[in-house]
Amino acid sequence: MTEFFNGIAPIAYEGPDSPNPLAFRHYNPDEIVMGKRMEDHLRFAIAYWHSFAWEGNDPFGGQTFVRPWHPQDRMATARTKADAAFEMFDILGQPYFCWHDADIRPEGDSFAESLKNFEEIIAYFEEKMSIRKVKLLWGTANMFSHRRWMSGASTNPDPDVFAYSAATVKTCMDATMKLGGENYVLWGGREGYETLLNTDMGRELDHMGRFLNMVVDYKHKIGFKGTILVEPKPQEPSKHQYDHDAATCYGFLQKYGLESEVKLNLEQGHAILAGHSFEHEIATAAALGVLGSIDMNRNDYQSGWDTDQFPNNVPEVALAYYHILKDGGFTTGGTNFDAKLRRQSLDAEDLIAAHVGGMDICARGLKAAAAMIEDGGLEDALKERYAGWDSPEAQAMLNSDFDTIFEKVNSGAINPAPKSGRQEMLENYVNRFV
Numbered sequence: 001m002t003e004f005f006n007g008i009a010p011i012a013y014e015g016p017d018s019p020n021p022l023a024f025r026h027y028n029p030d031e032i033v034m035g036k037r038m039e040d041h042l043r044f045a046i047a048y049w050h051s052f053a054w055e056g057n058d059p060f061g062g063q064t065f066v067r068p069w070h071p072q073d074r075m076a077t078a079r080t081k082a083d084a085a086f087e088m089f090d091i092l093g094q095p096y097f098c099w100h101d102a103d104i105r106p107e108g109d110s111f112a113e114s115l116k117n118f119e120e121i122i123a124y125f126e127e128k129m130s131i132r133k134v135k136l137l138w139g140t141a142n143m144f145s146h147r148r149w150m151s152g153a154s155t156n157p158d159p160d161v162f163a164y165s166a167a168t169v170k171t172c173m174d175a176t177m178k179l180g181g182e183n184y185v186l187w188g189g190r191e192g193y194e195t196l197l198n199t200d201m202g203r204e205l206d207h208m209g210r211f212l213n214m215v216v217d218y219k220h221k222i223g224f225k226g227t228i229l230v231e232p233k234p235q236e237p238s239k240h241q242y243d244h245d246a247a248t249c250y251g252f253l254q255k256y257g258l259e260s261e262v263k264l265n266l267e268q269g270h271a272i273l274a275g276h277s278f279e280h281e282i283a284t285a286a287a288l289g290v291l292g293s294i295d296m297n298r299n300d301y302q303s304g305w306d307t308d309q310f311p312n313n314v315p316e317v318a319l320a321y322y323h324i325l326k327d328g329g330f331t332t333g334g335t336n337f338d339a340k341l342r343r344q345s346l347d348a349e350d351l352i353a354a355h356v357g358g359m360d361i362c363a364r365g366l367k368a369a370a371a372m373i374e375d376g377g378l379e380d381a382l383k384e385r386y387a388g389w390d391s392p393e394a395q396a397m398l399n400s401d402f403d404t405i406f407e408k409v410n411s412g413a414i415n416p417a418p419k420s421g422r423q424e425m426l427e428n429y430v431n432r433f434v
Ligand SMILES: [Mn+2]
Pocket: 231, 267, 295, 338
């Protein structure tokens, strides 16, 4: 046991009226929503990086957090960090967690030494997971922090970095499979450019496409049954990132023949950076058949950078889950809290309260989304709006041609009559549930 969370009891569901700051008011894992346990719908995961690896730095200042696992550059403290992380998993009782290799092990002096450190911690995790319910939602490789990745990983102009990246992802996929992970995520931290003046974009995209094909080949070679996910983000740290948003990623996957092999992990903050809403990104991925998993957080609407705050907006979260439920809900995916404390929130209690609040917000959003699905008001409005397409004539038109359609319109048989889109009525409808 570490001393870090000393005295914080496992969080219990106490109902909406509880004044206890460390209790769930809405997240009740066993409550049945649309025929399924709430825990099985939401599939919460805790992100190792923000909660345990990040030290509170921002672009203007360094570390603010003081933790028993600092400094993080040695194996002994990596174990202490793991002890604290699994203690937090016991307190929150969420079913999953996620990591990057660099979050969990100190960097070695060579690739082989980093791998040795990594494998030792993976074995330590395996031991801890064997006596707990917590599972791995996904693993991923950090190919953006160390200086070797400053010009990208698979898109780096230096083939040696492409090689180092391939070897790194192989080890992270091996570890993910070893721990029974349900997905493997690729995030293009620096797969993009700072300036087009020194960038051969076509070549970089081809290299990224080839790299992702190697990931899929390796998945099949080792028999990994999980889903390969790509996480869209438009910029930051790079000026421009190739995995800009859901629609751009889909075009990329199609070009490189990967659209049936790879799905998307969508993040609220990245959607906002791309000038979209979270709801838009989820609906886009669902429409294209590539909705995989979500990173739940919130960006500040004024700051223009990726603030990764814990979610606290029920109407936004409700519409996100509405589209997820409409798509059939998560299969291997889940709700990963890619969210961090504010750097003034120094205490262990802050870390617990942040997750308790986030889980409660998601539970409220899920319940509102389920109520809208069960009521069927939005679906009925859609049916009514598109009802004209139910006629055999309208369906036949889709299989005809311009000349046939022209004859009909020109004869006077077709004369469109505009109908209300009823947006305010629908917004009022949604507000009854959130
Ligand atoms: Mn993310």
